[in-house]
Amino acid sequence: MRIAIFLYDGMTALDAIGPYDVLRQLPGAEVVFVGNTAGVKRTEEQPLGLVADRGLGEVPAADVLVVPGGFGQERVMREARTLEWLRTIHTTTQWTTSVCTGSLILAAAGLLRGLRATTHWAFLEQLREFGAEPVAERVVEQGKIITAAGVSAGIDMALRLVARVGGDDLARGIQLGIEYDPAPPFDAGSPRKAPAHVVQLVRQAIELKRAQAQHAASGV
Amino acid sequence: MRIAIFLYDGMTALDAIGPYDVLRQLPGAEVVFVGNTAGVKRTEEQPLGLVADRGLGEVPAADVLVVPGGFGQERVMREARTLEWLRTIHTTTQWTTSVCTGSLILAAAGLLRGLRATTHWAFLEQLREFGAEPVAERVVEQGKIITAAGVSAGIDMALRLVARVGGDDLARGIQLGIEYDPAPPFDAGSPRKAPAHVVQLVRQAIELKRAQAQHAASGV
Numbered sequence: 001m002r003i004a005i006f007l008y009d010g011m012t013a014l015d016a017i018g019p020y021d022v023l024r025q026l027p028g029a030e031v032v033f034v035g036n037t038a039g040v041k042r043t044e045e046q047p048l049g050l051v052a053d054r055g056l057g058e059v060p061a062a063d064v065l066v067v068p069g070g071f072g073q074e075r076v077m078r079e080a081r082t083l084e085w086l087r088t089i090h091t092t093t094q095w096t097t098s099v100c101t102g103s104l105i106l107a108a109a110g111l112l113r114g115l116r117a118t119t120h121w122a123f124l125e126q127l128r129e130f131g132a133e134p135v136a137e138r139v140v141e142q143g144k145i146i147t148a149a150g151v152s153a154g155i156d157m158a159l160r161l162v163a164r165v166g167g168d169d170l171a172r173g174i175q176l177g178i179e180y181d182p183a184p185p186f187d188a189g190s191p192r193k194a195p196a197h198v199v200q201l202v203r204q205a206i207e208l209k210r211a212q213a214q215h216a217a218s219g220v
Numbered sequence: 221m222r223i224a225i226f227l228y229d230g231m232t233a234l235d236a237i238g239p240y241d242v243l244r245q246l247p248g249a250e251v252v253f254v255g256n257t258a259g260v261k262r263t264e265e266q267p268l269g270l271v272a273d274r275g276l277g278e279v280p281a282a283d284v285l286v287v288p289g290g291f292g293q294e295r296v297m298r299e300a301r302t303l304e305w306l307r308t309i310h311t312t313t314q315w316t317t318s319v320c321t322g323s324l325i326l327a328a329a330g331l332l333r334g335l336r337a338t339t340h341w342a343f344l345e346q347l348r349e350f351g352a353e354p355v356a357e358r359v360v361e362q363g364k365i366i367t368a369a370g371v372s373a374g375i376d377m378a379l380r381l382v383a384r385v386g387g388d389d390l391a392r393g394i395q396l397g398i399e400y401d402p403a404p405p406f407d408a409g410s411p412r413k414a415p416a417h418v419v420q421l422v423r424q425a426i427e428l429k430r431a432q433a434q435h436a437a438s439g440v
Contacts, residue, residue, distance in 0.1 A: 014234075014241040014398065017268075021234040021371065024265055031267040040271055045244055047251040048237075051260055051269030100399075121399060138403045150399025151241065152375065160405045172408035172418045177426070178234065179320075179341060179370025181409030182402035183358045185380045188392035189401025198392045206397070 001165070003031045004062035004089065006102075007041040007052040008082075010072015010213070014151050015099040016050070019066045022158035025174045026166055034059045036082050044070050056085040061092035064161070068154070069100025069120060071209050074217035077108035086111065095161060096145050099154035103147040107132050115142040120150035121191050122206045152189075155180060221385070223251045224282035224309065226322075227261040227272040228302075230292015230433070234371050235319040236270070239286045242378035245394045246386055254279045256302050264290050276305040281312035284381070288374070289320025289340060291429050294437035297328035306331065315381060316365050319374035323367040327352050335362040340370035341411050342426045372409075375400060 003023050005016050024031045035041050035052025042049050067086070076082055086109040090096050098106050103119040106112050107130035117132045117140055118124070124134040138149045139157045148157035159180070163171035188194035194202075223243050225236050244251050255261050255272025262269050287306070296302055306329040310316050318326050323339040326332050327350035337352045337360055338344070344354040358369045359377045368377035379400070383391035408414035414422075 012241060013237045017233045017237040020268065021232060024267065031265070033268060045251070047244065047273070048240065048253060049271030049273070051271065053267070053269070138401065149401075150397075152398050152400040152402065155372065156403050156405065163405055168406065169415070169418055172406045172414055173422045173425075175404055175406055175408045176411065176414045176418060176422045177370075178372050179409055180372040180402075180404055181358065181369075181413065182372065182400075182404070183376050184395055184400055184402070185376065185383055186388065186392045186395055188395045189399055191396065193401065194392055194396045195389070198389055198396060202393045202396045205393075 001063045003064040005066045007035045011068045011070035013043045015068030018154035019158040064095045065093050067098040067102035069102040071213035073101045074213040083109040099148045100150045117147040118149050221283045223284040225286045227255050229261050231288045232290035233263045235288030238374035239378040284315045285313050287318040287322035289322040291433035293321045294433040303329040319368045320370045337367040338369050
């Protein structure tokens, strides 16, 4: 089972690494990290470099595709060559998945038209621009496409995918292996649960970053 | 606030990346990834390279230190130069933290002697070899040392640390930003919750990997 994880400058590392550390434990899994070109990709705030061992042309097919999010997605959504690669590799996959705003990249590639999909809570409405139907759920399955909500939701998505592919006990075993028995100190992980003033502050911070990312991506 | 995250060959990526994507959002955070030497470090199964931008000598001090786990820890526990660096940087930190078997590295450096500490559930007893008192809790604070349980527990640990450093609302905001509203498909994330046959299989798989890692690290 070949698992291709797409990396790009400005991604959020956890979007990619949550699914990675779950899916790599599938029996026979062969994980490959792919960039628009091979080489080091830097995360949003620049301090972390992750290595894309392969460029797009070297990975024409995969059983599972994972597309992470992050503000760099604004630029990726404008890269014709990457969108074309996504459309092509999607025809070869058993499962095409995204985490956070990675679904906006899939949407920009035209893969979510007419489908229910999710993304980070602050970006849901943007899915409509590409003909998708936004759903405020943690993981949304539509045929072979699975979209996950923001950042940490990729772990839940990947465990669900493992259960589909390898059965419930394998998923339980991997969950136990990564000791995923979550105990956050607060119950503030969704806009329905966090205090209103916290939601407002986070939304404002995200809007600012998004505007900056759009500005940078549009080359203005 | 300078945050140093230690990277090494054979680490588990999520151990480092969970805390990274939480702690980097602390106001004024400056994250630096440190290896025994600067350069690319590869995760357990080799498919992912993460870049350590700095070597040990370039990072003599930090406000927060994060030491991830992974089977490569067996080798790190025998690296005198790394253990010496850990003892030295620990004298400069406000917080010294570990995720998963990263605590065994701290223990090997002599930093956990006489202290309560945790690690991945399958490695708890090994803490005793270094004079620490194993505790089966998700996050254990002892003065300025915080140890977290296996892999995904680093996210919970980091949110607790953010609350300590920046207050509860900042931690809630970061939790909301990474949409950490966990919804695993199963309740099998700890040996107390997973079915007994799953615990047994995972324990066996881990024992095998640990024996291989010890064998490789001892150079036999």
